[in-house]
Amino acid sequence: MDYFHFVDNQLYCEEVPLTHIAKAVGTPFYCYSEKTLQRHVSVFQEAFSSISHLICYSVKANSNLAVLDALVKQGAGFDIVSVGELERVKRVGCPPERVVYSGVGKGRDEIRAALAFGLLMFNVESRGELLRLNKIAGEMGKKAPVAIRVNPDVDPQTHPYISTGMRANKFGIAHDQALSLYQEAAGMKHLQVVGMDCHIGSQLTSLAPFVDALKRILALEKELRDAGIKLKYMDLGGGLGIPYEEEQTAPHPDHYAGALMAELVGRDITLILEPGRAIAGNAGVLVTAVEYVKEGEDKRFIITDAGMNDLMRPALYQAYHSVLPVVRRFGREESVADVVGPICESGDYFARDRLLPEFQEGELMAIRSAGAYGFVMSSNYNSRPRVPEVMVRGGQFAVVRRRETIAQLMENESLFA
Numbered sequence: 001m002d003y004f005h006f007v008d009n010q011l012y013c014e015e016v017p018l019t020h021i022a023k024a025v026g027t028p029f030y031c032y033s034e035k036t037l038q039r040h041v042s043v044f045q046e047a048f049s050s051i052s053h054l055i056c057y058s059v060k061a062n063s064n065l066a067v068l069d070a071l072v073k074q075g076a077g078f079d080i081v082s083v084g085e086l087e088r089v090k091r092v093g094c095p096p097e098r099v100v101y102s103g104v105g106k107g108r109d110e111i112r113a114a115l116a117f118g119l120l121m122f123n124v125e126s127r128g129e130l131l132r133l134n135k136i137a138g139e140m141g142k143k144a145p146v147a148i149r150v151n152p153d154v155d156p157q158t159h160p161y162i163s164t165g166m167r168a169n170k171f172g173i174a175h176d177q178a179l180s181l182y183q184e185a186a187g188m189k190h191l192q193v194v195g196m197d198c199h200i201g202s203q204l205t206s207l208a209p210f211v212d213a214l215k216r217i218l219a220l221e222k223e224l225r226d227a228g229i230k231l232k233y234m235d236l237g238g239g240l241g242i243p244y245e246e247e248q249t250a251p252h253p254d255h256y257a258g259a260l261m262a263e264l265v266g267r268d269i270t271l272i273l274e275p276g277r278a279i280a281g282n283a284g285v286l287v288t289a290v291e292y293v294k295e296g297e298d299k300r301f302i303i304t305d306a307g308m309n310d311l312m313r314p315a316l317y318q319a320y321h322s323v324l325p326v327v328r329r330f331g332r333e334e335s336v337a338d339v340v341g342p343i344c345e346s347g348d349y350f351a352r353d354r355l356l357p358e359f360q361e362g363e364l365m366a367i368r369s370a371g372a373y374g375f376v377m378s379s380n381y382n383s384r385p386r387v388p389e390v391m392v393r394g395g396q397f398a399v400v401r402r403r404e405t406i407a408q409l410m411e412n413e414s415l416f417a
């Protein structure tokens, strides 16, 4: 559920018409609803309220400081994957005991910075990382809290680029090797084994793969207990999908919680979850203006001022985003069209062969479900400045990241004089 809705045929974010924001900041821009972000966190918190749990929002989905600030105030923790993300969560004042650190390639400096901060646990993805972590923790006179990321080898039935928990993926430790690696970690002087982690993929629209993964890691947790290694945290990662299309359904966090908690009853363990998309996805839209409507030989093209550099999910994953006019007019003709950007790539599109109202030049269009993996994946390709991000709170809005300038595009460059 989100707070984007039509009032008198005008699309609003909470109590602000998107046309007002467009007038103030120009197009394109991302617009986020603070109330939606916070509501999504509270839905998770309530769904899991009967067990010990921690919601660690996956920062990579949308790392704007205002977004993180809204979430931390709601009681969320964070899942980070780099020292840059660490600095962001520090900036919004997140307590260290609410931060977990994931990722296959943690650098030495990143590990040092994270140990100095003192986070809840490192989700370790290889034996090399365990050895490195033990060594650096020793040099710093600390004990590093670790979980091992186990690859449960379940098929999440999602797009191959966002599937991470199968044997062929680069992520995690094979289930069969995990026990011996845990024993080795338990023997390392500067490590403290505290948890187990897995993350099987993203945009999952069925619960079965989550339950399978949880069963597999719980079985391993039992083996560890029998071997004298007691864990405090089970981290099931993120991955809960959201509906991108009207007809599409995704499990409600209540059902997700019900299915997971059924496996956890009576266990003395804290469940950690790392949702990203489920928190931020439907809390944001990308607003763009139509530059041209071009009648091609076979179909019509609606050419927008936003491009794949601003929102690359369609180009990268053939992802579907619903597009709609910011000002609705009834009785308008509809026809099949492609919505495309100005970039010099055929993959630069937002919608293909879509039945859409006949948009006019200059008209505003909202691309929905753009709050996660939208701005964070944007680039300057084609020397296009990155677009601003706007946050709405009730009847007010604020620019929480300014539009980049052409001068900024070149500020780190110089001629070889």
Ligand SMILES: *Cc1c(COP(=O)(O)O)cnc(C)c1O
Binding pocket: 058, 060, 061, 079, 102, 103, 199, 201, 202, 203, 237, 238, 239, 240, 274, 275, 276, 277, 278, 372
């Ligand atoms: C990307 C990622 C997440 C978040 O995934 P969503 O699909 O956005 O919920 C959580 N944990 C890890 C380790 C990730 O890589």
